[in-house]
Amino acid sequence: MTESCSIAGLTVPRSRFPDPERDLPAAGNEARVVLAGGCFWCVEAVFIAINGVTRVVSGYAGGRPETANYEAVCTGATGHAEAVEVHYNPSEVSFGALLKVFFSVAHDPTQLNRQGNDRGTQYRSAIFFETDEQKQVAEAYIRQLEAAGVYPDPVVTTLEPLHAFYPAEEYHQNFAARNPHQPYIMAVAAPKMEKLIDNYADRLKPEYTNDDPDLA
Template sequence: MTTSCSIPGLNVPRSRFPDPGEDLPAQGNEQRVVLAGGCFWCVEAVYLAMDGVSRVVSGYAGGAANTANYEAVCTGTTGHAEVVDVHYDPTRVSFGELLKVFFSVAHDPTQLNRQGNDRGTQYRSAIFYETAAQKQVAEAYIRQLDEAGVYPDPIVTTLEPLDAFYPAEDYHQNFAARNPYQPYIMAVAAPKMEKLVDRYGDRLKPEYTDNDTGSTA
């Protein structure tokens, strides 16, 4: 992983991103969504801060079990993407709200098979859906964002069925909070957290709005 990342969405006001026209019901037990948006360290940090999110696990999806390890995935030949498995309470934060943050803060959905200088299919933008309803809501929101012209370039996020999720090695979990001064975290994760706090402060856990970036929570 290199030390720069260009995320046009960080410069687009929150007001430009519409609320999803479709969403999943705000009821039921804990739900999950598996998202790929480049380096999982940074995407994980964003979702750990959101109110209603109970846990986030960094890992791999899109490839086979025998190559679901960091060394293999980094070759870009396994079919895996770096992903985060986000578990949330749908009565407190909706699937659509999680998607809105995914497209507006967590990464740049217009970069094909890369995020900034991180290049390869393992850094692709993808939503790994478990149900037809998840796929439908995600498809509808991508259309909505493209039609609204939020980004100057089309969104390239793929929608892929979640065949399996493989947790990453222990040292990757909660990486940003445990290593706030690591150069990559300072260069890439910290700006995302600053924008998250600035633009979605009303949707965050209290401990993340009590400091500048939330990276120490």
């Protein structure tokens, strides 16, 4: 394993990412969390590789149903964020463990309303919580990261109630795996996957730990 994680050009020592002190109980065999961290193609590619994650859907959260489509969301005026709905088995991977990957690999939570060159509120960093317990665990982990001084800048991730999640158009689903040589995927998703494999090989599905892993 490497000793650091590079997030959108920001290199942070891996040892500075603590495990969450607070987490949800490992109850049941199906749960979900909706996360936004820039382009959903790339965030989806990260989470589908994690052992215990059963399904990841790219879509939109934070806006109204009539504007939950790619053309409208790309204007940045709908209130939506590009988001992923992560379905997982809590007995295999915890909510807190997914948050750790979200903050350390999937995106840079210190960038306000953007990720890299992707700019607009649709690319904001957000956790869309369904329960008070999800909100409390996420709040506690953000406080823990900031107390540890993990980032040189403040975390700007918003915690927003999930009113609805709208799956994106079919051509967006599993996009990275279906288009591994697309220039954007090679430039943005592939480096995230390299960091994921370097730092969390013990948390990944076996097919993602070989020398030439699929992206999703």
